[in-house]
Amino acid sequence: MGEEGNKCPFIAAISVCNPFDINATMNLMSKPSFKNRFMYAAGLTKKLIKGFVKNKPVIMAAQPDLDAEKIVKARTMNEFNQAYAVKVFGYDSAEQLNISGSSVHYLKDIKVPTLFINALNDPICDKSTIPYEEIANNPYLLLACTKYGGHLAYFEGLGLKPWLPKQLAQFAQAMIEW
Secondary structure (H helix, E strand, C coil), rough: CCCCHHHCCCCCEEEEECCCHHHHHHHHHHHCCCHEEEEEEHHHHHHHHHHHHCCCHHHHHCCCCCCHHHCCCEEEEEEEHHCCHHHCCCCHHHHHHHHHHHHHHHHHHHCCEEEEEEECCCCCCCCHHHCCHHCCCCCCEEEEECCCCCCCCCCCCCCCECCCCHHHHHHHHHHCCC
């Protein structure tokens, strides 16, 4: 979106639970707390390793210089990224990869209405990484922060009815009609 600026082909966009600053998010997830380091970060790292192992023959055929042993022994997402993504995508470090992939650097250049929905209790995309000022300075951006919602767990009522799809549909419909 921001990389395209005025050439963006979309009429609007929606981003839910955006990590905005991936490097800051990864650093927070690496802190030694049960919630971050032992649940979320460990779970995500294990899923990445599982995906690698499942596709190892194809990946290694295309990227023979990868160190498969180092990849499967990764204990953090940064270790996985250093062993895998940095090599595949040509970065010098996991930090450089994280910074490059962060949307915070492109917010000022977004030129279509964009809704960001983030929960203030998101255990992965911490509220401290939300770039409030950058969003406020771009008239095309709208930030909706909910007190609760975790990471993609937006429910309402006792029946745990999904709340998010209705909000996304309303915004999309409004942008189509606009």
